[in-house]
């Protein structure tokens with residue numbers, strides 16, 4: 001066995017949503033360093049171009065394609081451009097998410113509910129469906145959905161966001177069961193509190209940070225690049241017998 005070869009992504013094509021910053025950006029760099037051609041996506045073309053340029057300057061292969069995961073048309077464009085550019089899709093990382101509200105669930109109106117579900121659940125499902133025929137054709141594929149510890153047990157004031165992240169876990173298991181016989185694997189990563197723009201309301205709140213980190217076996221907030229190794233494992237042949245798995249990366253928060 002050649003373990004380095006198992007983690008090698010040479011010849012593979014990966015699409016990552018929400019990859020202009022934070023956790024997604026770290027994963028995009030990791031996949032490119034492991035040899036994959038990487039399609040960096042988020043809503044803003046300028047932001048994804050910046051990350052793609054950095055990857056290319058460091059000797060990797062990447063391009064940036066803007067797509068809002070709440071829009072099926074834009075996701076289709078993302079897939080079409082990827083196929084036109086690289087001719088295949090082997091890895092999808094459904095990482096983009098939204099949470100426009102922080103507070104009691106009673107304050108979540110219908111529009112906000114629909115937005116959260118569209119971006120966090122429907123978009124990942126549609127993107128996986130669009131990629132599936134290409135993965136099936138090669139008899140191999142890896143879908144990685146980025147959920148949250150809130151998807152395992154609801155976090156205070158993150159009610160419908162937590163619901164969406166639970167749905168994403170369930171969706172991953174459904175896909176894993178149905179698409180496994182075609183060689184397509186699906187797994188979930190549930191990060192704990194990671195220092196990114198998304199979670200700023202939490203990590204900039206000292207009482208919350210104190211409470212969380214005091215109780216954590218690894219008593220600190222995580223960094224985005226601490227998610228990249230797990231994603232690389234799940235994207236690569238190193239995890240060839242893993243599907244339907246739910247992997248926490250949370251400093252031990254859920255123990």
Ligand SMILES: NC(=O)c1ccc[n+]([C@@H]2O[C@H](COP(=O)([O-])OP(=O)(O)OC[C@H]3O[C@@H](n4cnc5c(N)ncnc54)[C@H](OP(=O)(O)O)[C@@H]3O)[C@@H](O)[C@H]2O)c1
Nearest residue numbers: 018020022023042043044068069096097148194196198199
């Ligand atoms: N940070 C944490 O503590 C934490 C904990 C648990 C789970 N997570 C999960 O980890 C994932 C990444 O979060 P992060 O913390 O890395 O956030 P981040 O640093 O704020 O990055 C979010 C990324 O998503 C993009 N994005 C936002 N809305 C989008 C949309 N509708 N369509 C496409 N792209 C969109 C953003 O770029 P644009 O603005 O250019 O679109 C950006 O690239 C999310 O699924 C989040 O739920 C994070």
